[in-house]
Amino acid sequence: MSVVRPYGDTTDDGMVQVSFTLPIPPDARAEGAALALARKMGLDPATVVHTRGVGPDFTFFVVYGRLTHSVDLSEVPVAERDFPLLTPAEVNREIRARLRRRMVVLGACIGTDAHTVGIDAILNVKGFGGEKGLEYYREMAVHNLGSQVEVDELVAAAQRMHADAVLVSQVVTQRDAHLHNTRELADAVHAAYPSGPRPLLIVGGPRFDPGAAVELGVDKIFARGTTPREVASYLAHTLAGAAA
Amino acid sequence: MSVVRPYGDTTDDGMVQVSFTLPIPPDARAEGAALALARKMGLDPATVVHTRGVGPDFTFFVVYGRLTHSVDLSEVPVAERDFPLLTPAEVNREIRARLRRRMVVLGACIGTDAHTVGIDAILNVKGFGGEKGLEYYREMAVHNLGSQVEVDELVAAAQRMHADAVLVSQVVTQRDAHLHNTRELADAVHAAYPSGPRPLLIVGGPRFDPGAAVELGVDKIFARGTTPREVASYLAHTLAGAAA
Amino acid sequence: MKLDLDQTTVALARELARRVGEPVVDMAKAHTTTSVERAVLRLAGLSGADGDGLPWPNHLVDAVRAQVGLQHGVALPVWDALLRGQAGDLRELAEKSAAGAVQFRLPTGRDAEVARAAAGTAAAAGLTRVRARRTEREAMIAELGDPPRRPWIYLIVATGDIYEDIPQAQAAAREGADVVAVIRSTGQSLLDHVPEGATREGYAGTYATAENFRLMRAALDDVSRELGRYVRLTNYASGLCMPEIAALAGLERLDMMLNDSMYGILFRDINPLRTFTDQRFARQIHAHAGIIINTGEDNYLTTADAVSGAHTVTVSQLLNEYFAKEAGLADWQLGLGHAFEIDPDLPDSFRLELAHALLARSLFPDAPLKWMPPTKHMTGDIFRGYLLDGFFNLAGALTGQGILLVGMMTEAVVTPFLSDRDLALRNVRYVLDAAGALGEDFQPAPDGFIATRANTVLGEAIDLLHRIERDSLLTAIGEGTFGLMRRPADRGRGRDGVLAKAEDYLNPVADLLEGTADPAQWKGAA
């Protein structure tokens, strides 16, 4: 079956759960508004199962209903891994064989974001999810600049160290901070490398959409639950591959 | 402001939460499908914040996103109370004054539904939400037939007792049981009273849409959180009113 | 972690329960029902239904009743007819009788002897099949093992379609369910026959049929092997066909059955005499089948208040225990019910729950109590519901409950979604793993809030038992003592299916189970 619908307790019953707050007092009108909104989302029938006034001016709703929409899996853009998953040994071999020198990897948390756990999970030997971080890879020279790094500092460092790849983490997403910062970074890098080879630009963070790389002007986006090996494999595949 | 949008933590940020299960294994494609579905619901941007495989063939998702839809309050059909809320004393006075006899009210839980707490809450003296039930109203002769009453039994009883109003509860809604049973009841009543006055037909239950009365062929629907006084007021207003 | 209750008070409570229950047992012994008789035929091997789905056992019992009455039981007339060559076997006899082509009579003298013997052999054969399924279960448990620990995790599926139920049940087992219950379609309790075959059209539950039992048990056997842990199957011996369902459960190796002495009366408006009579025979079969019963005290707290009605739960548990043991069930088979139904907005509600749960635990130390989740105070606020279920799980762990029925955050909304069940199981796992052993540090102060409350409830239970002893249980039920449901003794469905036994009444199955039959046959059969 290529077309799927949500599953509550029977095939194709289409059941979904929704919750939201409306900036109006809890009354019959509010319930009506919630239902109307649910219908616009495609819930039909929709039932408001919970209504709770939050202070005098807001109302929180829980709605259940049958979703009229469905998805054709054959039309779903899948962010499948487009590179082979290698072992650390294979990654090192690839780099040695193709790049014929150690790969220079620069990592940082830009802007005012101080969330380093994510980038450290990828870079530090300690690693993540049972996998060792990039520092563990003999053929990689990893420089972790830490957090709150200004974009131009980072670009300067990249040029100074002849970085092959620049890895940046963005965890704070309120007001799309991560998107703004990423675009700013992309512009700066492209400006700094008007012609000729430039380092691979990789961003990561829990709230990124892996599909948005092109749109944000970077080469690759890694999101929730990324493991170091995925990143290493991507680097080996892309850089070493290119060099070959 | 007549047009409202969901409120997360800032006016018009449109943030909503959605959860559902898709009948496909947890993988990149599933995430893509979930996102696609969320977009169809009008979430843009949408983020899948939680993915959990439920057995080998199903995946549960939690999605957050900004809803592009909004509601124009002026266009929301409001199920406002279209009758005055009276005190028991007023109700009794109304009935005495206009109907000039006690009002005969028949209550039951039809089909195989054995959930009597709801109808009892409305009928029994004990009542609900601090309000006494209809049995407490001197001018009402209440007959509670209990649960699991067959539709024809109920109709027969209505005719035998010259019921002014028939109150029916439906709590089980799986496979729209409540809707089927209500329609069946409505047909039976209309068939039994081909011409001339027929008893008011009132259904209630936690999952009914108060707006669906006409569609279901009944005179009034009471849903979640109904209190006896509302029902008594409606009866007095409609029946006594009509009689006047 | 128990309460030390005053043991003479506890003994008094049990003695009062006996005095209240005995007259009811005597009444049950003096009667039979259409369903009891049909159960006898089912155990003797009769199954199947006519084109309209009316089962052959119904046809045969109705025919016998019409011609010679049921007060003697079906056994004598039926096996007499077979011996007289009216038909080659029960099935043929049933079919012919449906066509009005059988002459039944009440055999006497020598004929009666032979008929009795033949019936006994048939009954023994049936009970032997039931026993075989029990041995089968014991073998599988010996091979695969029981759940690693208490409480057993009990999950419900309820799609109405056996073919949707099966994958869901298997998914539930894979995610940690030790017991799977398939609840029944809303209507089944009121049917005076057991539907046939695999069914797909139940409302809020799936019909209990022999075939559905078989399909689900087979599916669970598969996962049991896959998981290396015997997953138990539960259904409901309840409603107008209680004894027949009990028979089918024994024949299809179900492991637990919901079976309460009063649920049908209170919540299905089934006649009290009918219920008590059906129940006694059903429990005798459960005892033989090695099935664990679950009683329904939890239901009372959905219609009555869980604090003011707490003692009615205790009284009902004591009565269920008395009736169960009288019917031959052992302590390990008594999944006595209670529930986490106190209004969560009540101050100290959680401590009150602990007090009530501890009382049950301490009153019935050897019974695998069934701990039921919050339902009445669950609302559309699924987040709050999920939290309440977490505290329900904690109370279960702290008070050492035996069977934990997993609560669903959507309790007030829908019959559980697949995802609700998964979330619910992870809730249970978290609480048991993170805080399960907290009992070590949880010591109710001897005169503290919890111990005091438990003793108060026990005191109220004893007072109530005294009152019931005076007025009789049927009166108490008529007055709405349990769950506030008033059920007069002479009312309710299925009364016409109850008959006073005649002098020469014969129930070959009961005779074997009660050991009053000729042991020879029994051995012959075993």
Add this chain to the structure above:
Amino acid sequence: MKLDLDQTTVALARELARRVGEPVVDMAKAHTTTSVERAVLRLAGLSGADGDGLPWPNHLVDAVRAQVGLQHGVALPVWDALLRGQAGDLRELAEKSAAGAVQFRLPTGRDAEVARAAAGTAAAAGLTRVRARRTEREAMIAELGDPPRRPWIYLIVATGDIYEDIPQAQAAAREGADVVAVIRSTGQSLLDHVPEGATREGYAGTYATAENFRLMRAALDDVSRELGRYVRLTNYASGLCMPEIAALAGLERLDMMLNDSMYGILFRDINPLRTFTDQRFARQIHAHAGIIINTGEDNYLTTADAVSGAHTVTVSQLLNEYFAKEAGLADWQLGLGHAFEIDPDLPDSFRLELAHALLARSLFPDAPLKWMPPTKHMTGDIFRGYLLDGFFNLAGALTGQGILLVGMMTEAVVTPFLSDRDLALRNVRYVLDAAGALGEDFQPAPDGFIATRANTVLGEAIDLLHRIERDSLLTAIGEGTFGLMRRPADRGRGRDGVLAKAEDYLNPVADLLEGTADPAQWKGAA
């Protein structure tokens, strides 16, 4: 419900903390920072900023530093300049100095005396204003009353827009928050100046400014009156402007301030010397303002493991206590931090949490501990998150925490929605009302799991203190002892803003607070 810890061990732990902390205090006493000097000017009444938003205190301090250096403090050059008529008041002086139109000098002899006196009077006036706000608070509490019970419910708002924060803070208070914290924009810690005015553009938090403080405090005063309960306001004395924020907090009657001795070093990469110096002065001001500080040990557990790192929390609490008391804070002002951050999948995780929370409770019996909710192990599974928060609340209740920071089910997703906060508060209410008094029945067995674990952690803490005493605190920080963050003493932001004090260094505020100033002025001022 406490643990009885071995009191000599406890005494040893405190003694070791003193030995570890003393050298750091000496170091802090020997230095000043640009922010300390700006705080002095702010207390003396200087505020406002130029057209680009650079505050006048920054201009004035930079000018003085450029001309005569800061090693003597700003006070002498500044009041000397005023006495020499270079400007009518501080503001004018700052504006002129920004334009390079002021000649500063280091007064000597008689001139120095007069300048010192004038500075002292100005400082005293400032401190008197702070004291007045404190009296104001005490009066309001006397009139409206404190929260009816412990723990105080502490909620965060973080929209980035003060005008969205205000209604949300008021809503939170109406729904039961006793304390409201407005967290700061991600960037503020690194700003070397305090922004001015009402702000609407913070990221993941709202800028801390005098005007935002004033607006929010006024809004909370309104609800406090509406609710008949004094609602406290919290912000963050953290980052490069710690002392200035402390001064503004005192002037605008904030009630609590996040103020940790190491957070800025570890999580903002601020220079250790800068942090310790700023911190000491900031805490002296907090002491005077009657503000309760909250320390940040909870943060360590987001980068280090909550089990293996548990003892680092204890060590840090002991150090924070030492530094706080040295700066003049009393026990009731010490909201020492700890958190519910153990991996929930770890067996017995809840009992481990209880052990750690009880240890803190028992080590600091008179401090209003700040109990932080799970964050690190929160995921997009908001249902599980809501459950974890419930167990966090239970642990807080069972172990008698003083300040309970309300956890949000969306912790891993977004800064809290309005509805998240409401749901979270109802979670807290349920747990406290339903199970809050469960402590009565919760008695950790003397040699049981919980007591044993608590003593193990205390033991590890003492070993670590021994090691730190040997190597020095700065070395320990450099080696990543706390939160696994390695922060060498000579690195980090804001180092250039630190200066060794000269012989004739003058800080009129500190002198008054340390009681070394001429009491006459103090009285004159008081």
